[in-house]
Ligand code: FAD
């Protein structure tokens with residue numbers, strides 16, 4: 383890490399999340415003099431501090447607890463006296479986060495990125511202030527991310543009514559938990575607390591869980607979650623959350639009219655999406671416009687309306703995912719270095735880290751139908767996959783969609799063991815413009831979960847062997 387005494391840079395990146403820190407490192411690799419300003423006191427942004435990583439730690443730890451109690455016996459492993467040590471579980475999560483945060487500081491030092499601690503305020507198209515110190519930059523990259531969207535009339539105190547941040551740090555397992563929103567956060571963190579013993583009810587405004595996902599995936603996932611004990615109130619809206627002496631009362635009514643019900647909860651998780659975060663950033667002083675929802679509009683090269691200012695990651699909208707932010711960070715750094723920085727937004731995988739995992743890349747069947755694209759679908763159930771059977775994780779399927787005329791892979795939708803890893807193969811195939819036959823003719827090791835991807839690709843032309 384360079385010292386804080388320098389104030390003139392080629393690039394100043396505002397925000398040290400996956401978009402910002404990756405952009406800073408790549409720009410430094412390409413020979414630019416770079417600073418990254420971060421105000422939370424730790425690098426890694428939402429993802430590392432209160433998002434992707436702590437949630438995945440708790441998902442893994444809660445999975446071990448649940449598996450020891452409920453699944454080991456089926457494998458002939460008898461365990462008794464399984465106990466939860468929530469403080470130790472939370473402690474491990476905090477340790478993993480702290481190690482990664484330090485890891486990014488190390489990467490900054492290694493790549494000579496100046497880490498400026500504090501809140502940046504833009505003062506012009508090439509200038510910003512952090513505290514009393516003024517910095518100049520040939521280019522500014524806005525990577526300030528997002529925060530939880532509020533539910534009007536519902537106050538989040540991070541104890542009884544929590545956002546994802548509070549739900550990652552509860553000090554005891556709630557007896558009853560109401561989750562507002564059957565999106566990614568609702569299902570991941572709802573799963574964590576359900577596995578640890580909470581009775582979880584998820585209230586969702588729309589009529590399906592994980593609304594952007596393929597309908598078949600959403601239906602299958604919902605059935606599996608219900609078997610795991612999670613209750614759903616789909617097509618319902620929350621009309622109020624009234625905190626009491628302990629816990630809160632959540633008023634819920636059907637979207638299409640009907641009787642309202644009240645649900646008592648020890649903890650209410652509000653997970654209804656995220657909104658861009660630009661408060662206090664001074665975008666107006668730099669002349670950067672935002673759209674009515676607060677996102678910073680950018681062109682295909684992440685340029686804002688001001689030529690010296692770029693924006694990346696959650697703050698520009700689209701898929702609010704860490705890897706999308708990272709790709710945009712790399713692309714902007716490469717563009718600034720005169721290279722052909724580019725992100726293929728059509729091939730960005732989404733993964734929900736529940737058990738089983740849910741993953742998607744490319745178009746859903748519903749999107750293809752709406753666009754009038756003729757396609758063939760191939761599907762393979764994990765029940766017929768030998769590795770899944772050996773592990774006792776047979777729920778779910780792989781579905782591959784390919785253009786009817788050219789056989790080019792257009793999308794893949796998975797529910798099942800390792801779905802989050804398996805989707806990478808299809809994403810790679812799509813980047814290479816592969817056909818379903820290309821995947822089908824690629825030799826996959828046996829026994830492997832990836833064979834389900836191969837068989838689904840074979841099923842596109844109805845020649846799967848094992849179904
Ligand atoms: P952020 O990570 O939000 O970083 C922006 C940073 O900018 C913040 O640290 C903020 O403090 C800083 N900042 C803001 N304003 C200023 C300022 N004026 N001056 C200085 N610093 C400033 N995505 C995945 O892909 N996989 C997952 O598994 C996943 N899990 C998630 C789980 C949860 C609970 C949540 C909430 C999100 C999850 N996400 C996940 C989404 C992911 O965290 C975001 O998409 C990602 O962090 C966006 O990166 P970013 O760099 O755009 O912004």
Ligand code: NAI
Nearest residue numbers: 563564565566567568585586587653654655656702733734
């Ligand atoms: P989301 O957009 O995934 O889901 C929000 C859900 O809330 C939607 O289904 C929506 O219909 C519903 N909703 C909205 N208003 C409502 C209301 N008033 N009452 C009931 N339901 C309502 O947002 P979520 O889960 O908050 O996650 C935020 C972002 O974080 C997402 O964009 C996601 O991409 C990212 N994330 C990614 C993860 C991953 O990649 N594994 C994990 C967690 C978060």
